[in-house]
Amino acid sequence: MIKSRLCELLGITYPIFQGGMAWVADAHLAATVSNAGGLGIIAAMNLDGEYLRGQIGLCRQLTDKPFGVNIMMMSPHVPEVAQVVAEEKVPVVTTGAGWPGPYMKAWLAAGIKVVPVIPSVAIAKRVVREGACAVVAEGCEAGGHIGELTTMTLVPQVVDAVEVPVLAAGGIADGRSLAAALMLGAEGVQCGTRFLTAEECTIPECYKDRVIQARDIDTVVTGRKLGHPVRALKNSYMMEFARREADSDITKEELEKFGTGALWRAARQGDMETGCVMAGQAAALVKDKLPARDIITGMFSEAETLLKDATKWLA
Numbered sequence: 681m682i683k684s685r686l687c688e689l690l691g692i693t694y695p696i697f698q699g700g701m702a703w704v705a706d707a708h709l710a711a712t713v714s715n716a717g718g719l720g721i722i723a724a725m726n727l728d729g730e731y732l733r734g735q736i737g738l739c740r741q742l743t744d745k746p747f748g749v750n751i752m753m754m755s756p757h758v759p760e761v762a763q764v765v766a767e768e769k770v771p772v773v774t775t776g777a778g779w780p781g782p783y784m785k786a787w788l789a790a791g792i793k794v795v796p797v798i799p800s801v802a803i804a805k806r807v808v809r810e811g812a813c814a815v816v817a818e819g820c821e822a823g824g825h826i827g828e829l830t831t832m833t834l835v836p837q838v839v840d841a842v843e844v845p846v847l848a849a850g851g852i853a854d855g856r857s858l859a860a861a862l863m864l865g866a867e868g869v870q871c872g873t874r875f876l877t878a879e880e881c882t883i884p885e886c887y888k889d890r891v892i893q894a895r896d897i898d899t900v901v902t903g904r905k906l907g908h909p910v911r912a913l914k915n916s917y918m919m920e921f922a923r924r925e926a927d928s929d930i931t932k933e934e935l936e937k938f939g940t941g942a943l944w945r946a947a948r949q950g951d952m953e954t955g956c957v958m959a960g961q962a963a964a965l966v967k968d969k970l971p972a973r974d975i976i977t978g979m980f981s982e983a984e985t986l987l988k989d990a991t992k993w994l995a
Contacts, residue, residue: 682980686847690719690771690772692718693717694980696719697795697869698710698713698721699849699873699875700748700774700776701723701823703947704876704881704882705722707736709880710722710748711743713875713878715742717745717973718976720743720747721750722739722747722748723752724751736749736768746771747772748771749772750776752776752825762787766789774795781806784807793814795812795847798838808843815846816849817834817839817866820901820911821851822849823872823899825909830850831849831861836865845867851962854965855986859987871979873891873960883948887957892968894966899911899912899913903925904925915955917956942955
């Protein structure tokens with residue numbers, strides 16, 4: 681069985697995180713993944729502390745296993761949700777889309793394990809100096825907010841740069857990509873897109889179907905003009921966003937307004953044309969809807985077989 685330092689550090693069976701996807705990663709999905717032996721994560725999103733406190737309470741009703749909360753540092757409610765996770769003594773906090781430094785001291789004092797999602801070696805070093813117990817090195821293949829480096833190039837550089845465990849994210853959706861991540865030096869993986877089609881995921885079935893139908897060329901990145909690029913599946917909304925982004929007469933404020941509510945429309949209302957259907961390039965690898973437990977055990981079983989057979993490449 682595949683084990684790493686992350687398993688003992690966080691009290692999990694499989695070194696896999698479920699990504700903190702806004703409007704997707706709720707208490708139900710997080711608890712299911714945690715019950716299956718991974719680390720389920722609740723997305724704090726742009727909502728306030730009371731929403732998050734309710735989700736934490738629900739998750740604790742559904743599982744007695746460790747789970748995490750993802751805090752998007754761009755949210756206007758960060759101070760409030762940062763205090764809530766400290767008060768609730770959430771086992772793990774992951775962060776993204778911004779710098780978590782001002783809040784890490786309080787989280788660490790509350791006994792929380794902090795695992796930031798990072799896009800570069802420099803930021804990885806910096807968060808480790810601040811007390812991060814592990815980092816998620818996320819390549820630009822991922823869905824949602826992304827950096828510029830690929831998983832293949834980012835992960836080994838981060839592994840060489842820090843002493844803490846590194847999880848690989850971006851483009852990982854099966855045992856092959858899991859095995860490859862381990863060979864790059866990662867001690868675990870974070871998967872978002874693969875869990876979109878988990879049976880326990882509460883997004884509309886049409887969203888899941890769109891992921892399953894995706895081809896290798898069906899994602900696009902927009903938002904670079906705003907300083908926070910996002911990858912999602914191509915549809916009318918994303919193509920219009922790209923058109924507006926290329927128009928020098930359209931301001932950043934107008935672009936931000938156009939983007940407001942787009943993910944919610946897709947993930948909660950099932951609007952596949954005027955909503956932002958976030959998914960990574962690994963969507964083309966996702967072919968079925970399965971229980972989260974089967975997704976996890978299937979990935980690790982396949983990776984074990986591949987790693988055991990890897991000696992066939994040696995002369």
